[in-house]
Amino acid sequence: MSFPVTRATFDEVMVPNYSPAGFVPVRGAGSRLWDQQGREFIDFGGGIAVNGLGHCHPELVAALTEQAGKLWHVSNGLTNEPALRLAKTLVDNTFAERVFFCNSGAEANEACFKLARKYAADHYGPQKNVIVSTRNSFHGRTLFTVSVGGQPKYVEGFLPAPSGIRHCTFNDIDSLKEAMGDDVAAIVLEPVQGEGGVLPATRAFLKAARELADQFNALLVFDEVQTGVGRTGALYAYMEYGVTPDLLSSAKALGGGFPIGAMLATARAAASFVVGTHGSTYGGNPLATAVGLRAVEVINTPAVLGGVRAKGQRFIDGLNAINAEYKVFREVRGMGLLLGAVLAEEYAGRAKDFVKAAEKQGLMVLVAGTNVVRFAPSLVIPEQDIDEGLARFKAAVASIAAK
Numbered sequence: 001m002s003f004p005v006t007r008a009t010f011d012e013v014m015v016p017n018y019s020p021a022g023f024v025p026v027r028g029a030g031s032r033l034w035d036q037q038g039r040e041f042i043d044f045g046g047g048i049a050v051n052g053l054g055h056c057h058p059e060l061v062a063a064l065t066e067q068a069g070k071l072w073h074v075s076n077g078l079t080n081e082p083a084l085r086l087a088k089t090l091v092d093n094t095f096a097e098r099v100f101f102c103n104s105g106a107e108a109n110e111a112c113f114k115l116a117r118k119y120a121a122d123h124y125g126p127q128k129n130v131i132v133s134t135r136n137s138f139h140g141r142t143l144f145t146v147s148v149g150g151q152p153k154y155v156e157g158f159l160p161a162p163s164g165i166r167h168c169t170f171n172d173i174d175s176l177k178e179a180m181g182d183d184v185a186a187i188v189l190e191p192v193q194g195e196g197g198v199l200p201a202t203r204a205f206l207k208a209a210r211e212l213a214d215q216f217n218a219l220l221v222f223d224e225v226q227t228g229v230g231r232t233g234a235l236y237a238y239m240e241y242g243v244t245p246d247l248l249s250s251a252k253a254l255g256g257g258f259p260i261g262a263m264l265a266t267a268r269a270a271a272s273f274v275v276g277t278h279g280s281t282y283g284g285n286p287l288a289t290a291v292g293l294r295a296v297e298v299i300n301t302p303a304v305l306g307g308v309r310a311k312g313q314r315f316i317d318g319l320n321a322i323n324a325e326y327k328v329f330r331e332v333r334g335m336g337l338l339l340g341a342v343l344a345e346e347y348a349g350r351a352k353d354f355v356k357a358a359e360k361q362g363l364m365v366l367v368a369g370t371n372v373v374r375f376a377p378s379l380v381i382p383e384q385d386i387d388e389g390l391a392r393f394k395a396a397v398a399s400i401a402a403k
Ligand SMILES: *Cc1c(COP(=O)(O)O)cnc(C)c1O
Pocket: 103, 104, 105, 106, 107, 109, 138, 139, 140, 141, 190, 194, 195, 223, 224, 225, 226, 227, 251, 252
């Protein structure tokens, strides 16, 4: 049954762990959204790097509706065709030789961390169990993944945290070296720190991590939940860097908006997850994997991936032009269509104000922490929508700079 609901209903019935915008979207098409009052927004946020093909892409709608009439769910006591096709496609197009499906980025990372410990225990003994991660990284919200994430604010109030986790400084090779030892099971890195401020790793840092992982018999894990599936202009960012991990987590754009997560693995590492060691009721669900397969097929083409680089440059040029006039940013950084405008000293801590000002102009942008305005639009956003959205963003920036 349908009955009226508004933004106010949120405060009455939802757990207060979010503070959503004042409007409620009801419809989306491509890079545009409409709210309950029919007001239109250009979407530069993409559901936080999830809607890789925008809203209601016809190919994804077709994949979902076709599968919806065939088979929704079977237990993992059975396999299914869409899951096998998506796994085969990921294996054919990446370093991976084996795939494990789940439902979110946190679960994909949880699988990676558990497998890394299991692999280390199988081959070297249980004392080899430390996960080395970087401060200010983000790997999800389960207790294990927030603990690995290294942002204390996300663990506060939830202690005791799991042990066997060590943090070093991102892009600091000496700091990573100091964190290494024979007890290290895995090094976990985001090729571009997303939530941490859209900060790309240097190639030297990722190369050093690969070498140190090999030297200490540890696995190298890349968290590509945000950078994966075309976001940086390659199917996965590791391809752009030329540094190959042993395990990789994928989610967000993998389903284009339908919940799915995946762990990509070498066969040698995967072999430690023998029958009964790990699982997920919904992981590899036919609906999710049918949509995921189509998303990967559409995105993994020279036209779409090349388009990401060109569109990213158009964004950077547009943001720099706005900045030349208003001097609100210290720098614009990122890769492909994962971009961050770092606020200048004068505006430090006010990223959220830019989101609110943009909303008033009919534009959705994101923050990454309190100091970075983040952009993660559809990978196939038309140039016209980029230009119109940037014009709206300019008006938003002007409204803040004028005060
Ligand atoms: C979003 C994100 C996650 C968590 O994904 P969920 O689907 O919210 O669990 C993990 N790692 C990175 C890099 C992310 O950006």
